[in-house]
Amino acid sequence: xxxxxxxxxxxxxxxxxxxxxxxxxxxxxxxxxxxxxxxxxxxxxxxxxxxxxxxxxxxxxxxxxxxxxxxxxxxxxxxxxxxxxxxxxxxxxxxxxxxxxxxxxxxxxxxxxxxxxxxxxxxxxxxxxxxxxxxxxxxxxxxxxxxxxxxxxxxxxxxxxxxxxxxxxxxxxxxxxxxxxxxxxxxxxxxxxxxxxxxxxxxxx
Amino acid sequence: xxxxxxxxxxxxxxxxxxxxxxxxxxxxxxxxxxxxxxxxxxxxxxxxxxxxxxxxxxxxxxxxxxxxxxxxxxxxxxxxxxxxxxxxxxxxxxxxxxxxxxxxxxxxxxxxxxxxxxxxxxxxxxxxxxxxxxxxxxxxxxxxxxxxxxxxxxxxxxxxxxxxxxxxxxxxxxxxxxxxxxxxxxxxxxxxxxxxxxxxxxxxxxxxxxxxxxxxxxxxxxxxxxxxxxxxxxxxxxxxxxxxxxxxxxxxxxxxxxxxxxxxxxxxxxxxxxxxxxxxxxxxxxxxxxxxxxxxxxxxxxxxxxxxxxxxxxxxxxxxxxxxxxxxxxxxxxxxxxxxxxxxxxxxxxxxxxxxxxxxxxxxxxxxxxxxxxxxxxxxxxxxxxxxxxxxxxxxxxxxxxxxxxxxxxxxxxxxxxxxxxxxxxxxxxxxxxxxxxxxxxxxxxxxxxxxxxxxxxxxxxxxxxxxxxxxxxxxxxxxxxxxxxxxxxxxxxxxxxxxxxxxxxxxxxxxxxxxxxxxxxxxxxxxxxxxxxxxxxxxxxxxxxxxxxxxxxxxxxxxxxxxxxxxxxxxxxxxxxxxxxxxxxxxxxxxxxxxxxxxxxxxxxxxxxxxx
Numbered sequence: 107x108x109x110x111x112x113x114x115x116x117x118x119x120x121x122x123x124x125x126x127x128x129x130x131x132x133x134x135x136x137x138x139x140x141x142x143x144x145x146x147x148x149x150x151x152x153x154x155x156x157x158x159x160x161x162x163x164x165x166x167x168x169x170x171x172x173x174x175x176x177x178x179x180x181x182x183x184x185x186x187x188x189x190x191x192x193x194x195x196x197x198x199x200x201x202x203x204x205x206x207x208x209x210x211x212x213x214x215x216x217x218x219x220x221x222x223x224x225x226x227x228x229x230x231x232x233x234x235x236x237x238x239x240x241x242x243x244x245x246x247x248x249x250x251x252x253x254x255x256x257x258x259x260x261x262x263x264x265x266x267x268x269x270x271x272x273x274x275x276x277x278x279x280x281x282x283x284x285x286x287x288x289x290x291x292x293x294x295x296x297x298x299x300x301x302x303x304x305x306x307x308x309x310x311x
Numbered sequence: 312x313x314x315x316x317x318x319x320x321x322x323x324x325x326x327x328x329x330x331x332x333x334x335x336x337x338x339x340x341x342x343x344x345x346x347x348x349x350x351x352x353x354x355x356x357x358x359x360x361x362x363x364x365x366x367x368x369x370x371x372x373x374x375x376x377x378x379x380x381x382x383x384x385x386x387x388x389x390x391x392x393x394x395x396x397x398x399x400x401x402x403x404x405x406x407x408x409x410x411x412x413x414x415x416x417x418x419x420x421x422x423x424x425x426x427x428x429x430x431x432x433x434x435x436x437x438x439x440x441x442x443x444x445x446x447x448x449x450x451x452x453x454x455x456x457x458x459x460x461x462x463x464x465x466x467x468x469x470x471x472x473x474x475x476x477x478x479x480x481x482x483x484x485x486x487x488x489x490x491x492x493x494x495x496x497x498x499x500x501x502x503x504x505x506x507x508x509x510x511x512x513x514x515x516x517x518x519x520x521x522x523x524x525x526x527x528x529x530x531x532x533x534x535x536x537x538x539x540x541x542x543x544x545x546x547x548x549x550x551x552x553x554x555x556x557x558x559x560x561x562x563x564x565x566x567x568x569x570x571x572x573x574x575x576x577x578x579x580x581x582x583x584x585x586x587x588x589x590x591x592x593x594x595x596x597x598x599x600x601x602x603x604x605x606x607x608x609x610x611x612x613x614x615x616x617x618x619x620x621x622x623x624x625x626x627x628x629x630x631x632x633x634x635x636x637x638x639x640x641x642x643x644x645x646x647x648x649x650x651x652x653x654x655x656x657x658x659x660x661x662x663x664x665x666x667x668x669x670x671x672x673x674x675x676x677x678x679x680x681x682x683x684x685x686x687x688x689x690x691x692x693x694x695x696x697x698x699x700x701x702x703x704x705x706x707x708x709x710x711x712x713x714x715x716x717x718x719x720x721x722x723x724x725x726x727x728x729x730x731x732x733x734x735x736x737x738x739x740x741x742x743x744x745x746x747x748x749x750x751x752x753x754x755x756x757x758x759x760x761x762x763x764x765x766x767x768x769x770x771x772x773x774x775x776x777x778x779x780x781x782x783x784x785x786x787x788x789x790x791x792x793x794x795x796x797x798x799x800x801x802x803x804x805x806x807x808x809x810x811x812x813x814x815x816x817x818x819x820x821x822x823x824x825x826x827x828x829x830x831x832x833x834x835x836x837x838x839x840x841x842x843x844x845x846x847x848x849x850x851x852x853x854x855x856x857x858x859x860x861x862x863x864x865x866x867x868x869x870x871x872x873x874x875x876x877x878x879x880x881x882x883x884x885x886x887x888x889x890x891x892x893x894x895x896x897x898x899x900x901x902x903x904x905x906x907x908x909x910x911x912x913x914x915x916x917x918x919x920x921x922x923x924x
Contacts, residue, residue: 164525168696172725172786176477176688177313187785191727198722309631 112144122147123162125189126169133170133185141213142196152210152274154200163197204301207270208294211287214277218284224292225299233299240306256307263300266293315448315477315689316438317485317681318431320465321348322379322512322538323648325430326675327438327449328682330691335489335679338438345674346437349376350429352412352419355835359433362843368574371397371566373412377540378430380512381408381423382468383460383811392536395544397566397573405810424464424813425821428471435474448475450685452677454513455481456533456702458748459760459790460811466789467813471821477688479787483508483517484699485680486646487526489671492683492695496670502641503529503633507659507667508677509622510647512538516626518633518640527698530632530721532625539580539649542615546576546606549614554593554602561600568595583608584651612654619658626662632721643667646676698723701788705760708745714754717782727783731797738770742778746790759810765794766804778803837887845878845894852901863903871900 111120114127115134121127124136124144143150146162168174170193175186199205211220236255243252270290277286316338318327325346328337337344342361351363351374358366366374375398385406386393393400399411401420409420431451438446451474453465462479469476483506490498498504501522508515515533519526550572554561563572575593582589583606590605630637645667649655660666671679686692700723706716707730717728732742742765749757768776777797784790794803808814813821852859852871859868874897881890 164523167698168524171696171698173478173684173688173696174693176315177690187725187783188727190786191725191783194723194726195728 123166125193126166128165128169131169133182133189135185136189136192140192142199142209145192145196146200148200150210150213151278152207152271154206156201159197159200163193166193203267203270204294204297207274207290210274211290211294215287215291218287220288220291222291223295224288225295226292229296229299233303236303240303244306252307256304259300259304259307263297263304266297266300269293312691313448313689314442314444314446315450315685316446317450317452317678317683317685318434318474319452319482319485319678319681320379320427320431320434320468321677322377322510322540323348324511324674325434326678327434328675328678329438329442330682330686335682335686337675337678337682339441343437343441346430346434347376348378348430349374350378350426351375353835353839357429358839358843359429361847362840365843365847368567368570371570372399372414374398374570375410375426377512378410378423378426380536380540381410382427383423383458383462383464384408385811395547395569397569405808407811407813422813422821424467424818425471427465427468428821431469431472431474435472446474448477448685448689450478450480450681450688451476452480452482452485452681454508454510454533454535455483455515455517455528455531455699456513456535457481457788458535458703458758459705459788460758460809461535462787462789463809463812466787467818470818473822476787477685479789480681480684480697481515481517481528481531481699481788482510482677483515483531483644483646484519484526484528484697485678485684486644486671486676487517487519487521487680488683488695488697489676489680490644490668491521491526493671496668498644498668499641503635503639504642504644505626505629505640505663506644506646507622507626507650508533508646509649509655510538511649512536512540514538514622514625516622516629518629518635524695525698526695527723528700528721529635530629531700531702532629532632533702534621534625537618537621538647539652541618542580542649542652543573543576545614545618546579546611547572549610550576550593553604554600557602558598558600561595561598567597571595579606580611580652583611584653608654615652615654616658619655623658623662637664640665645669646673648674699786699788700724701726701784703748703750705746705748705782705784705790706757708747708754712754714747714749714752714757718784720750722784724784724788725786727781729779729781732765732778732780733774734768734771734776736773739773740768740770741766742768744780746792760790761807761809761812763792763805763807767801768796768803769799769801771798780805835887838885838890841887841890841894842882845882845890848894848897849875849878867900867903871897874900 112124113119114121114130114132116132117127117130119127119129121134123146124140125134127134141150146159148154170186170189172183172186172190175183199209243255273286273290314329316327316329319325325348326337326344328335346360347364349363349367351358351366351370363374380392385408386402401409401411403409407422409422410426412419435446451465451469453462466476466479486508487504487506490496504519504521506517506519513535514537515531517531518529520529551563563569571593575591579589579591587608588605592601592603594601640663643663643665650673684697700721701718702720704716704720705718706714709715717730718726734742743762745762746760747754747757748760751757765778768778778794779797780792780794782790782792792805792807794805795801796803878893878897881893
């Protein structure tokens with residue numbers, strides 16, 4: 107759909123990012139409602155190479171940062187501050203797999219009401235049990251057991267994260283299957299519980 | 312091109328730098344490039360820098376130092392420090408600290424912002440004299456771990472001093488720029504750099520990732536109340552104990568004794584960096600005490616070990632935050648005067664398992680980095696970019712005294728995040744929100760930055776209005792807040808009341824006051840400054856007279872003696888410019904002494920005086 111492709115407001119070249127035109131080096135008056143993929147100029151998809159993301163972020167930072175607009179008119183200075191702030195948030199969100207999954211889910215679940223608190227079966231009871239076990243370990247200060255627990259939780263968290271990509275791919279293939287997005291929501295919720303638990307375990311020296 | 316200088320506003324010393332045709336360098340030469348961050352009150356105003364430093368012992372109640380440790384803080388947070396400092400500190404409205412001058416009413420009270428402004432004014436004047444042009448804009452450095460109040464206080468100080476702040480940058484980041492852009496340094500241009508910055512009053516550890524043109528801060532940690540001053544203070548405690556063993560009646564609580572102890576501690580510390588033992592003598596003439604002893608470097612090192620250990624704890628912490636292991640750190644850079652202490656340097660080397668970079672003077676490196684950043688902001692170059700972070704999370708108080716983070720710590724700035732608020736009762740038209748900064752779960756463990764009131768919410772049913780509050784942290788790491796009501800589209804009015812800072816109105820009032828007094832004060836201040844300079848020059852000449860004996864002819868020596876008498880006469884009169892002119896003549900006469908290394912310090916002194924007028 108060619109008309110969807112945003113164009114530069116001065117030279118009309120096709121824009122990579124909604125924030126800046128690399129053809130004529132102009133800051134763009136971007137719309138307030140714009141997704142983070144548009145900000146960084148990537149297709150809306152979970153698949154994203156971290157090196158590509160890093161490179162694009164650096165390219166854009168080197169153009170947008172307020173440090174380069176010290177002598178510019180006030181309006182342009184302000185635009186660069188806001189654009190840099192949005193760029194930083196977009197980059198931070200898309201870089202972390204869990205944040206990216208959660209953000210993408212939020213973008214794609216517009217037509218469908220998700221149960222936002224869903225958890226895998228038996229998960230909550232298990233978490234209560236683990237929290238108690240952790241309390242005891244913290245009380246006794248058993249470093250070996252704590253370290254084992256940390257490793258265990260980290261592995262479970264990694265397993266969950268590994269599910270994001272195939273689930274989003276499945277959703278792309280079967281967009282009408284509403285169960286897939288709900289499944290993602292459930293995984294994300296579980297990840298959050300594990301993350302909180304991990305935050306309570308003091309890091310190893 | 313307009314010039315934006317870089318200023319390192321330090322706890323003990325302040326200095327500035329800029330990019331010259333030959334490259335970045337500090338402004339001024341030798342001792343003349345450094346302004347001690349000390350000020351001393353005289354009838355008509357402040358003496359700042361070297362002149363004030365001389366009065367630390369003779370006039371302790373009126374001589375203020377380590378002012379950076381008071382910036383943006385309150386009495387409770389200062390703790391013991393209040394008793395250790397020889398000058399008086401009081402708390403005014405909104406927990407604002409003030410330094411009190413005078414033994415009885417009417418007192419003169421000054422905020423740390425005003426006092427720092429005096430130091431900045433002096434740095435500005437000296438830069439203008441050395442560069443021969445007006446200086447209006449500056450990049451000012453702060454410890455990376457400075458929170459919003461401390462940054463705001465620094466910016467207010469600059470405004471009061473008549474400087475436009477082009478950017479506030481973090482000290483370790485400035486140092487990284489200085490190293491990273493210096494072709495002479497064999498620093499890896501792609502990799503992780505740890506910057507360990509231990510100054511007079513603050514400690515920071517920052518991890519940066521260098522890739523291509525970008526210097527990105529990954530994580531930062533620190534302690535804004537830990538530095539070389541604490542080494543001195545630990546030494547002071549030992550000195551007291553030693554004296555008490557011999558003189559059981561000794562008293563140390565008066566400002567003069569405090570200063571004598573502190574100065575001695577400082578010189579022992581410096582002496583021990585050069586030799587393994589330092590002999591010292593403490594004279595308290597009023598108590599008829601003269602105490603001589605010596606200090607061994609082992610004793611000093613075991614004394615400061617707990618403090619160094621604290622900094623290494625921060626290093627461990629920052630590595631965790633950066634999700635890096637020790638072997639992923641490619642380079643270590645040392646910054647700040649306290650990293651000159653051999654014991655400190657050894658501990659760092661052991662911790663990181665590699666020898667740190669020290670080639671750029673640790674006293675100058677921060678100012679140089681700030682000068683380079685100023686050059687970039689002025690449009691002089693665009694071959695690098697600094698991406699810095701806010702050190703601590705920003706958020707608000709929510710139910711039950713919990714701290715709800717809106718922007719997390721170590722987030723790259725600038726950044727903006729919004730949060731939606733609503734009313735509790737029908738027709739409520741204002742909401743109060745308390746803002747905090749910190750990394751803990753409960754607001755009682757975080758710093759209260761201030762509160763804001765949202766006014767002008769259209770009357771609606773309770774819980775119905777949607778007030779979107781936008782929290783923005785700019786590239787200086789400073790927070791601004793704006794708000795609008797979503798349903799009506801009305802911009803809500805917002806009033807921010809800082810807890811430790813000055814309001815815009817207060818800053819303007821201070822500026823007006825200082826402008827009114829500036830003209831009357833000028834002659835008198837100069838007079839006192841020139842008199843003190845003259846005394847110092849005399850001292851220098853006397854100390855180096857043996858050099859003059861061999862380097863100068865009899866006639867030349869007579870001329871110097873005669874001119875010294877003329878200067879002495881001029882010192883008794885009230886005309887500052889006449890005194891200055893006679894000092895200049897003395898300067899000319901002693902110029903040949905500069906050819907010998909021994910004489911250099913006298914000449915620097917005389918030229919310093921020539922440049923500041």
